[in-house]
Amino acid sequence: MAKFLNTSATNYYLEELIKSASERLVLISPFLKLNDRIKELLEDKNRLKIDVRIVYGKSELQPEEINWLKELTYIRTSFCKNLHAKCYLNEESCIITSLNLYEFSQINNNEMSVTFSRVDDPELYKDAYDEAQRIIRISDEIRISLEKISQGEASDLNVGTGANDTNQEKLTSSKLAKKLGLKTNDLLSKLADSGYLEVSDGKHKLTEAGKAQGGEFKYSKRFGAYFLWPEELNI
Known part of the structure; x- marks a missing residue:
């Protein structure tokens, strides 16, 4: 069944969701700004050749971070205009949350989240997965680099x-x-x-x-x- 998460629990479950992804990982967050822990987890997914999709609405990456991200072959990034949703899912579970990626592992803000699994809540998981795929479809896929200028x-x-x-x-x-x-x-x-x-x-x-x-x-x-x-x- 779906489970409510407070701030600290959200951070824990999000890290476990990323670490346990074995087939796919979808990270939807308005702000693309990555801390060191997120980078470490994504590097590991890239080494394991896990398909990772990141959808964002605004990038706050520095040049060094852009260069780091463009070296990760199995991570694809997409830009979605007017994005406000925060949804993180792998092939088995999903988190709908107020937590932005750049706030991950921080406890300064008061966050609220709900997590659920494909096994225990198949219809809820399918609805969330389908909406995540819709957002991906309407997004512009971008290979982030310093040379990308519209x-x-x-x-x-x-x-x-x-x-x-x-x-x-x-x-x-x-x-x-x-x-x-x-x-x-x-x-x-x-x-x-x-x-x-x-x-x-x-x-x-x-x-x-x-x-x-x-x-x-x-x-x-x-x-x-x-x-x-x-x-x-x-x-």
């Missing part, structure tokens, strides 16, 4: 037509890394060594020297933070 955003951001480089195309860090035959993290390290980026609290930040070279920091509500660089950047 056409409208690219126009708004003047990619390729920056005020300081009207004749020089600007590339995201990942595209520039690909052009140079580097991994994105290696390029970010080189940019930091060149003084164009600095690392603060584990996050890269654009320096004045980087700005002088034509570097730009951008933020998209849909894809998070990223950098743009002149195509012929001297590093």
